[in-house]
Structure formats: structure tokens, C-alpha cells
Amino acid sequence: EIVLTQSPGTLSLSPGERATLSCRASQSVSSNYLSWYQQRSGQAPRLLMYATSNRATGTPDRFSGSGSGTDFTLTISGLEPEDFAVYYCQQYSSSPPIIFGPGTKVDIK
């Protein structure tokens, strides 16, 4: 079973700063199967990126995704107030089909 690890657990930054979030898989996964979700406080998660580097509808272009194999990265080029949230990576595989990472919280420094 593939395990996803996200780091850091918490990222404390100021508005305007660049955020780099890591998602590492215990074995190689297809980049087509790696997604990122944003969850603001008290809200449902929302799709941010799919297939590693594709922005979902409504995702601002300050968000970018990259990676392959076991290492994937979500970058926010300049944090806006609404970006302070928890971010989850998620992968699809054969068994079990769906796994979420533990999340990275981006909070205000």
C-alpha cells in the first residue's frame, strides 16, 4: 500500500511570501494520478490541482504543481490572505484506490 507523506506539517509564512509544499510517496506513482486540495477553515476541501500540474477551474495562476515518481511539489508564488489553509495531496492507485496525505497547514506568521 502506498503511503503519502507531506512536509512540513505546518508552514508559517507572511502574505506575499512563496510557499513550497512537499508530497512524497512511498513508491512511484503516475503523475496523472496526483491531485492537490485546499481546505479552508470550516469548509469542504476543494480541488486545486490535478494530474500534478493542471490547475482546476478557478485556481489562480499563483498556484503551480510539479513532480514525478515519488516527489511532488505544490508552490504558491505569493501568498494571498485566502491561501492560508490546509493542503492535502491525494493519489489514485490500484489498491487501495484512493489515499490522502496527512496535510500541510499554511498559517500566518
Added chain:
Amino acid sequence: QLQLQESGSGLVKPSQTLSLTCVVSGDSISSGRYAWSWIRQPPGKGLEWIGYIYPRGSTYYSPSLTSRVTISVDRSKNQFSLKLNSVTAADTAVYYCARLTNYYDSSGSPQYYFDYWGQGTLVTVSS
């Protein structure tokens, strides 16, 4: 615009069965390459996938929950449901329904992602 709305009992006694329904509006539950999923989030914790169902009835469950969970679909009502039996306090969580999209890119490679989510419903297991 597709919308998903969860409903069901917010309080369940230990050892009983948790039952939730997700009504889909804005599109047919039978259209396209979609699966319909349940995901939960214990208070203050991360997301846990429970399972999903295709409109024709094929189901896939989390190995950790497979012995207790049943997901079913009612295409006539455009909804799908979750039943989780023998619940304990550890099953207390916000339960989300979501659509899993299976999209094929220009090279024919599949992509899978949850593109629509319900607002979530809190289920508390307590006597």
C-alpha cells in the same frame, strides 16, 4: 453547476448503523466517467477515503472499512448512500460526498480527481 448535498442522522449510538445519503443535482448521476464517493474527516484530523461506487453498481472500499461499509446508488432519485455498521466513537467525523472524475487526457492516459464536494455533515457517535 453540479451540487452534492449530504443528509442523514447526525447522532448515532455505538454499535448501531450510520446512514447517510448524498443527493446530486445539476447533472445525472449516470452521466460520464464518474464515480461517487464518501470521504470523512474526524474532528481536527485529515481526510480518509471510505469508498466509491460507479452508477452501474461497482464498488470499491477502503481496506480498513470494507467489513463494515456499504455504498449503494439509486439512479432514479439521482442519489447515493452510505451505510456504516457497528459504529464506535472513532467513527465520529464530518462525512463528505464527492464526485470522482475519470478523465482521459490527449494522450489517452487516465486522470482521477475529486472535482465536486458536498458541504459535509457531522456525524457524532455517542450514547
